[in-house]
Amino acid sequence: MNGEMSVIVRTITRFVYGLIVVFGFYVIMHGHLTPGGGFQGGAVVATAFALLIVAFGAAGLKGKLNDHLLQSLEEVGALAFLVLGFIGIGTAFFYNIIANSGAVFGSPTPIGPNPGFLNTGGTLPWMNWAVGLKVMTGLASVVLVMLVGAREEEET
Amino acid sequence: MNPLSFHAPVLLIAIPLLGAFAVPLIGRLGAHLRRIFTGLIALLTTACAGLVAATVFSAGTPITYVLGGRLTLPSGMNFPIRIILEVDGMSTFMVILTALILVTAVFYSFSYWRRRSGGTMYDSLLFLLGAGIFGMELTGDMFNFFVFLEITSIAACGLIGFRVWQGRSQEAAFKTMALYTLSGLFVLLAIGLLYGKYDGLNIAYLAAHIGSGLVDRIALGLLLVALAMKAGVVPMHMWAPDAYGEAPAPISAVLVANSQASLYGLFRVLFTLYGLAISVTTLGWIMIVLALLTIFIGVTMALIQSDIKRLIAYGAVSQIGYMLLGVGVGLATSAGQPDYGLVAMQGGIFHMINDAACVGLLFLAAGVIIRAAGTRNLNMMGGLAHDMRWTAMFFMIGALALAGIPPFNGFASKLMIYESTFRYSPILAVIAILGSILLLAVFLKVFQAAFLGPRTISPIERPSRLMLASMGVLALVVIAFGLFPGFFVHTIVGPAAKALWLGRDAYIGAVMGG
Numbered sequence: 001m002n003g004e005m006s007v008i009v010r011t012i013t014r015f016v017y018g019l020i021v022v023f024g025f026y027v028i029m030h031g032h033l034t035p036g037g038g039f040q041g042g043a044v045v046a047t048a049f050a051l052l053i054v055a056f057g058a059a060g061l062k063g064k065l066n067d068h069l070l071q072s073l074e075e076v077g078a079l080a081f082l083v084l085g086f087i088g089i090g091t092a093f094f095y096n097i098i099a100n101s102g103a104v105f106g107s108p109t110p111i112g113p114n115p116g117f118l119n120t121g122g123t124l125p126w127m128n129w130a131v132g133l134k135v136m137t138g139l140a141s142v143v144l145v146m147l148v149g150a151r152e153e154e155e156t
Numbered sequence: 157m158n159p160l161s162f163h164a165p166v167l168l169i170a171i172p173l174l175g176a177f178a179v180p181l182i183g184r185l186g187a188h189l190r191r192i193f194t195g196l197i198a199l200l201t202t203a204c205a206g207l208v209a210a211t212v213f214s215a216g217t218p219i220t221y222v223l224g225g226r227l228t229l230p231s232g233m234n235f236p237i238r239i240i241l242e243v244d245g246m247s248t249f250m251v252i253l254t255a256l257i258l259v260t261a262v263f264y265s266f267s268y269w270r271r272r273s274g275g276t277m278y279d280s281l282l283f284l285l286g287a288g289i290f291g292m293e294l295t296g297d298m299f300n301f302f303v304f305l306e307i308t309s310i311a312a313c314g315l316i317g318f319r320v321w322q323g324r325s326q327e328a329a330f331k332t333m334a335l336y337t338l339s340g341l342f343v344l345l346a347i348g349l350l351y352g353k354y355d356g357l358n359i360a361y362l363a364a365h366i367g368s369g370l371v372d373r374i375a376l377g378l379l380l381v382a383l384a385m386k387a388g389v390v391p392m393h394m395w396a397p398d399a400y401g402e403a404p405a406p407i408s409a410v411l412v413a414n415s416q417a418s419l420y421g422l423f424r425v426l427f428t429l430y431g432l433a434i435s436v437t438t439l440g441w442i443m444i445v446l447a448l449l450t451i452f453i454g455v456t457m458a459l460i461q462s463d464i465k466r467l468i469a470y471g472a473v474s475q476i477g478y479m480l481l482g483v484g485v486g487l488a489t490s491a492g493q494p495d496y497g498l499v500a501m502q503g504g505i506f507h508m509i510n511d512a513a514c515v516g517l518l519f520l521a522a523g524v525i526i527r528a529a530g531t532r533n534l535n536m537m538g539g540l541a542h543d544m545r546w547t548a549m550f551f552m553i554g555a556l557a558l559a560g561i562p563p564f565n566g567f568a569s570k571l572m573i574y575e576s577t578f579r580y581s582p583i584l585a586v587i588a589i590l591g592s593i594l595l596l597a598v599f600l601k602v603f604q605a606a607f608l609g610p611r612t613i614s615p616i617e618r619p620s621r622l623m624l625a626s627m628g629v630l631a632l633v634v635i636a637f638g639l640f641p642g643f644f645v646h647t648i649v650g651p652a653a654k655a656l657w658l659g660r661d662a663y664i665g666a667v668m669g670g
Contacts, residue, residue, distance in 0.1 A: 071180065078177040082170065093166040094224035094239075 004057045013055040020048035024136070031128035032121035038128035042135025049140035053147055070141040077134030084123050084130060098122035157211070164207040165221045165241045168251065169291050171200050172258075176283035183276035191266055194279045198262040201286065205255035208294075209248050213651060218244035218659070218666040220296065230669030236358040242296030244663055245651030246505070250293040250420045252648060253509045256633065257413040257516050258286045260626045261406035264520055267620035268406060278318060278404075285311035285410060289417045296667065298347045298429075299357045301421060305343060305386070308414050309336035316403045316411075328395075328402035335385060335395045342382035346375040359429055360667035363660065366433050376434060379425045380442075386418035389480065390450040393473050397457070400469035405523025408465070409516035412472055416508050419479060426487055427656040428663050440488020443480050444584060450477030451591040458598045463532045464525060467602060468518045471558060474591060475511040479504045481588060482573045483656075485580045490657060496579040501653040502645055503572030509648075510557070510565040510637055517554035517630040521547055524623060525606055528615035534605040541607035543615050548607045550627045555599035557634045560592040565634050568641035 004010065027034075028041030052061060088095030098106045099122025109120040175197035183190045212219055220229045221241040229240070243251075262282065269275045288311060291304030313336065317329025347357065353371050354362055366372055381392070388396035396415070400408045426439060454474025461467035482504020489497030524547045529537045541548040557564035560571075570592060578585035619627075637644050655663070 072184070075177055075181045079174070079181070082174055082177060085170065088224070089163060091226055092221070092223055093163065093170060095226070096224065 004060055005055050009055050013051050017048045017051055020051070021045055024048065024132075028128050028132035029125070030118065031132075032124045033116040033118065038131025039135050041128070042132040043139060045132070045136040046139035046143070049136070050143045053140075053143055065140070065144070067141055067144060070137045070144070073137040074134050074141065077130050077132070077137065080130035081127055081134070084127050088123070094123075096122040096124070098126065161207055161211040163221070164204050164211060165219070165243050165294050166223065168201065168204040168208055169287055169294060171197060171204060172283040172287035172290065175201075176280045176287060179280045179283065180276050183279075187275065190276060190279065194262060194283075195266070197283065198259045201290075202255045202259045205251045205290075208243060208251055209648075212243050212245065212248040213647070218242055218655070218663050220666050229667050230665070232669060234668070235356065236361050236667050239300060240296040240358060240360075240667060241294045242360065242663065242666060243294055244659055244666075245653075245655035246420065246423065246659075247293050247655075249505065249509070249648055249652035250417060251290065253416065253512050254286070254289050254293065254413050256509075256630075257409055257512050258282075258289075260516065260520070260629055261410045264406045264523075264623050264626035265404075267622045268404065268523060270620075274318070278315070281311045281314045281318070282407070282410065285315065285414065289410075289414055292417045293420055296359050297357050298350065298359055298362065301359075302340065302343050302347055305418070305421070306340050308417065309333070309340055309386075312336070312399075312407075312411060312414055315407045316399050318404060318407070319402075322402070325402040328398035332395045332399045335392070339382035339385045342378045342385075346378035346382070349375040349378075358667060359424070360664045363429050363431065364664045364668050366430060368433050372430075372433070376425070376430060380422065380439075383418045383422040383425065384446065387415045387422065388473050388476055389446050390453050390473070390477070391446075393450070393454070396473050397466050397469040400472055400519070401463065401466040405465075405519050405526070408469070408519040408522075409512075412515050412519070413512055415472075415476065416479075416512060419476065419508070423483055423656055427490070428660055431660045432491060436490050437488050440484050440486075440490075443484030443487060447477045447480035447484050448584070448587050450474060450480060451588060452477075455591045455594040455598065459594060462534050464522050464534055464537075464602060464606065465519075465532055467534070467598065468515065468522055471518070471595060471598065472511070472515045474595065475507070475515060475558065477591070478507050478570065478573055478588065479511070481577060481584060482507060482569075485577050485584070486653075486657060489580065493657070494579075496576040498653060498657060499572055500576035500580070501657050502649050503569050503576060505652050505656075506572065506641070506645060506649045507566075507569035510569045510634075513630050513633045513637070514554045514557035514564070514566055517550060517627055517634060518558065520623070520627050520630065521551040521554060524619040524627075525551070527617040527619075529606070529613060530616045534602060537606045538609040538613065539607070539611040540613075540615065542611045544607075544619065546624050547619055547627070548603075550624075550631050551607070552603060553631045553634055555603060556596075557638065559596035559599055561596065563635070563638045565637035565641070568638055568645075572645075 024041045024045030027036040027044055028038055031037030085094045088097045100108045105119060105121050105125045107119045179190060182193045223239040225238050227238060269278055285308055288304045288307035292301055295301050313329045313333040316332055317325050319325045349371050350362055351357055354365050356362055385392035400411055403411060451474050454470050454477060458467050458470035461470060482500045486497050486501035526532050528540060528544060557566040560566045574585045574588055
C-alpha cells in the first residue's frame with residue numbers, strides 16, 4: 001500500500017487542495033485588511049500540504065515536496081521578515097518605509113470609511129507574506145518529519 | 157548621538173536573530189563558510205554589546221529606542237505607544253555578561269562539534285537563545301519580555317535535548333520544557349492581570365501607575381514564582397541539575413546566563429515595576445529565605461554527586477542563592493537606604509558576572525574532561541593533570557573562584573555580600589560563609605578525583621587550541637575581576653546597582669517624562 005490512502009481520499013484531495021491553497025493565500029494577502037494574516041494563512045496552506053502528505057504518502061510525493069526545499073524556504077521567509085525590519089533602519093528598526101511610497105502595497109491610504117484597499121499597508125503585507133511563507137513551509141516540514149517517523153516506527 | 161550608537165540596542169537583538177535564520181542557509185554552502193559566518197555574527201554581537209555599554213555609561217541616564225516609528229521619548233503623551241526598548245545600567249550590565257558568555261560558547265563550540273553532525277541547527281538555536289536573552293534584558297515592555305522569555309525557553313530546550321541519541325538528555329529537555337512552559341504561563345497570566353487593570357504593557361507606564369491592590373499582589377506573586385523557577389531558585393530548582401548536567405558543555409554555560417536573565421527580570425519587577433508600592437521588608441525577607449535555602453541545599457546536594465556535570469550544576473544552583481541574598485538585603489533595606497544596603501546590592505549584582513564567568517569556565521573545562529576521560533563518573537577518572545595541564549589549571553581557577561578564595565573574582569563579590577549582610581543580620585553571613593566552605597570541599601574532591609593521582613587513563617580526546625583559548629578568556633576575566641574589583645565595581649556594577657536601587661524615577665521618566 002506504500003503509504004497511500006484509498007482512491008476516494010486521493011480524488012477528493014485533488015479537488016480540494018487547490019481551493020485550500022487559494023483560500024490560504026487570500027488570508028495572507030488580505031492580512032492587513034481583514035482578520036487573519038501571515039500566520040493564519042500560512043497555517044491554512046500548510047493544512048493543504050498535510051492533506052497531500054496524508055493522502056499520497058511521503059513516498060508518493062518524493063521529489064515534489066522534500067524536506068530540504070521546505071526548510072530552505074522557511075529560512076528565506078524568516079530572513080525576509082528580518083530584512084523588512086532592517087530596510088526602515090534609516091528612521092527606526094521596523095519603520096514602515098514602503099507606506100505611501102508608491103511601490104507595491106505602497107499607495108496612499110484614503111481617510112474615512114471605505115471598503116479597504118488591497119494596495120496599501122506598506123511593509124505590513126510584505127511581512128505577512130514573509131511570515132506566511134515561513135509558517136506554511138515550517139508546518140509542512142513538521143508534518144512530513146512526523147509522518148516519516150511514524151512510518152519507520154510501524155515498520156520496525 | 158551617532159546613528160550606530162542610536163540603533164545599537166535593537167541591533168543587539170536583530171544581529172543574533174539574523175545569525176539564527178541565516179546559518180541554515182549558509183550551512184548548505186559548506187561547514188567552513190558556516191564557521192566563518194558564525195564567528196562573524198558572534199563578534200558583531202559582542203561589538204554591539206560594547207556599543208550599548210559605551211552609550212549608556214556615557215549618557216548616565218536610561219536610553220530608549222522606539223521600534224517602527226519616528227518618536228522621541230518622553231513624547232509628552234500620557235500613554236506610551238509602540239514597542240519600546242529601555243536600557244539602563246542594570247540592563248547594560250546583563251548585556252555585558254551575556255555577550256561574554258555567548259561569544260566564548262560560540263568559539264568553544266567550533267571545536268566541540270567539529271566532528272559531529274547537526275552543527276547547523278546547533279548554531280542556529282544558540283543564536284536564537286542569545287537573541288532571546290538580549291531581548292529580555294533590553295526590552296521596556298512586559299509583553300515583549302514574555303515573548304523573549306518564551307524564545308529562550310524553546311531554544312534552550314532544543315539545545316538541552318540536542319543529543320537526541322541519549323535518553324537522559326531527552327528526559328532533561330522534557331522536564332525543563334514542562335517547567336519553562338509553566339513559568340511562561342504564570343508570567344503571561346500576571347501580565348494579563350496588569351493589562352486588565354492598567355490598560356498598558358510598558359514597564360515604565362505600569363510602574364508609574366502601580367498600586368498595592370489585590371490584583372497587583374496576585375500578579376506580583378505569579379511573577380515572583382515564575383521568574384524564580386526559571387532562575388533555578390531552590391524549591392523550584394529540580395529542572396536545573398538535569399538541564400545543566402545533560403546539555404552540551406558550552407550550552408550549560410549559556411544556560412547559566414539564561415537563568416541570570418530571569419533573575420534580572422525578577423529584580424526588574426521587584427525594584428522598577430513595584431518599587432516601594434509593596435512592603436519591601438516582607439519581600440526582601442522572602443528573597444533572603446529563598447536565598448539561604450538555595451545556598452544550603454545547592455551545596456549539600458553538590459557534595460554527594462559523583463557525576464561531574466551534575467555536581468557543577470548543583471554548585472551553579474547554590475550560587476544563585478548568593479545573588480538573591482545580596483539583592484534581597486538590598487530590597488529589604490531599600491526604604492531606609494543605609495550604606496550597607498547599596499553594598500549588598502553591588503555584591504549581589506557583581507556576583508552575577510563572577511558566577512557566569514567561573515561557572516562557565518567550570519562547565520567548559522568539564523566538557524574537556526568528559527571528552528578526555530570518556531565518562532562523567534568521577535570515580536572512574538584520575539590522573540588527567542599529567543596530560544592536560546592547561547585544563548587542570550583552568551578548572552582549579554574556576555573552582556577556587558567559585559568557592560570564594562582570593563585573589564579570584566568570587567572572593568571580591570562574596571566578601572561584599574558577607575560584610576553587608578552581616579550588618580543586616582549576622583546569621584545570614586554565617587550561613588553564606590558556611591556554604592562557601594562546603595563548596596571548597598566539593599571542588600577539592602572533584603579536582604583530586606579527576607586530575608590528581610597516578611596516570612590511570614590516557615586522554616581519548618585532547619582539547620583543541622580554540623577550546624583552551626575560550627577557557628583562557630574566561631580565566632582571564634576571573635583573575636582580572638579578582639585583582640581589580642574596585643575598578644569593575646566602579647565602572648559596571650555601580651551603575652547597575654544604582655539603576656535598580658535609586659533609578660526607578662529615572663526609568664519611568666525616560667518614557668513618561670516629568
